Each structure stands twice: as C-alpha cells, then as structure tokens.
Amino acid sequence: xxxxxxxxxGLKSEHAYAAAFVSIGLSFASWAGSLKAESRGVERAxxxxxxxxxxxPTFFGLGLALAGYEAAEEVxxxxxxx
Numbered sequence: 127x128x129x130x131x132x133x134x135x136g137l138k139s140e141h142a143y144a145a146a147f148v149s150i151g152l153s154f155a156s157w158a159g160s161l162k163a164e165s166r167g168v169e170r171a172x173x174x175x176x177x178x179x180x181x182x183p184t185f186f187g188l189g190l191a192l193a194g195y196e197a198a199e200e201v202x203x204x205x206x207x208x
Contacts (some may be wrong), residue, residue, distance in 0.1 A: 129188075137192065138196070143185070149178060153175050
C-alpha cells in the first residue's frame with residue numbers, strides 16, 4: 127500500500143537506489159566530520175556513522191519493493207493490451 131502510494135507520487139526504484147548510495151557516502155562523511163569536529167572521540171563518531179548508515183538498507187529494500195511493483199505493473203499492462 128505504501129509502495130503503491132510512493133509509486134503513484136512518482137518515486138521509482140532508481141530513486142531509492144540512488145538514495146541508498148548517497149546515504150552510504152553521507153555515513154562516511156558524518157563519521158569523518160564527527161571524528162574531526164567533536165572532542166568526544168571515536169565512539170561518538172561511530173554512532174553518527176552507524177545512525178546514517180542504517181538508512182542505506184532501508185532505501186535498498188524500498189528500491190526492491192518498488193522494482194517488484196514496477197515489474198508487476200508492467201506485466202499487467204502488457205497482458206491487458208494483448
């Protein structure tokens with residue numbers, strides 16, 4: 127239901143995959159930035175990196191769900207037109 131709504135709003139699987147790869151880069155950037163900017167040490171930087179790093183699997187999963195929805199929609203359209 128959520129995947130259908132996102133698809134109808136124009137979100138495609140490629141967008142979710144791109145967001146996943148961007149979040150991987152942001153994870154590294156937030157880790158490196160926190161490591162240099164804060165005096166709280168490696169533990170705090172690791173927490174920031176892990177927090178942002180958890181977004182990537184979510185976006186990859188959303189991309190897979192959208193890809194499945196797109197494939198099912200494509201089959202339905204082709205079958206209907208035949």
